[in-house]
Amino acid sequence: MTFDPCPVTPVAELVFGKWTTQVLWTLAHHGRTRFTELQRLVPAITPKVLAQRLRQMERDGLVGRTYHAEMPPRVEYEMTPLARTLLPVFHTLVDWSDTHLGEVERARERYDAAL
Amino acid sequence: MTFDPCPVTPVAELVFGKWTTQVLWTLAHHGRTRFTELQRLVPAITPKVLAQRLRQMERDGLVGRTYHAEMPPRVEYEMTPLARTLLPVFHTLVDWSDTHLGEVERARERYDAAL
Structure with missing residues (x-):
């Protein structure tokens, strides 16, 4: 009988994947934050990877994205109640x-x- | 001022790295376990990666290794008090x-x- 390996792994992969924890921790301490500000606060992450991670976290229901149709357009990210x-x-x-x-x-x- | 990104990340990398959680969880439920038994209980991990992960966890103080000088030699692994x-x-x-x-x-x- 193969023992059910580990019920912790799914949530560990969801929350403790590379950069996910840092982005969540930064949003927790800065509230609603613009993309460029997130880049400044987590300098080691590249813009491309940050954009990917935010899309994934948005899909997972951990990050909310607000688009402001201004000139130029402004996009802000924040923790969702689920992430909290x-x-x-x-x-x-x-x-x-x-x-x-x-x-x-x-x-x-x-x-x-x-x- | 760059905000200290995240104090969670070091422990997340220590404990929630690939396979680490599964190996710890399996040892928590099976106690002292032989390498071949660990392989059977976590079938998705290759022997080479399991050996690497166990060495790293031994170095991190999370896994204890007991060598029995028998013929053939027997090696067992278990959680340390720190891991508990x-x-x-x-x-x-x-x-x-x-x-x-x-x-x-x-x-x-x-x-x-x-x-």
Whole structure:
């Protein structure tokens, strides 16, 4: 009998894919944000990848997109109520990180020293 | 001022990297497990990738490795106490998933229908 591998994986892939967490965290702290501002706040992400990620997160129901038909047109992104339900999960992870990430560093030092 | 992108990302990369979550979840439910048994329980992962992931998780202090000098030699893997501290985080994610993953599916249907 193959054990059902893991019920965590689907949500981990949804939320903790590359850049998704950073974009959500930035929107959580900046509220409604324009594309160019998001680029400035997450400088390591390229415009092309940011656009792809935002489209995917919009499709997943995690990001809302508002188009302002002005000259030039203006587009803003924000967390949806569904995305906001993830904030307690994020804080749980930050707490774990504050408490335990140091232990990971020490484990790595021990492992490397024993090589 | 570039905003500190995200304190969640380091732990997300540590714990929710490809296969890491599945291996931890399987060890959590099966206790000390041999390599070949892990392969059987997580059939989609190749032996080479499983070996790499286990080495990385051992280095990160999340997996303990026990070598039995028998003929043939036997190697077993298990969660470390540090990894066990992640189980409440996993259950938080499973709860979120049970409650909200359906909303993600419906958002995707709406998005695709509007294309």
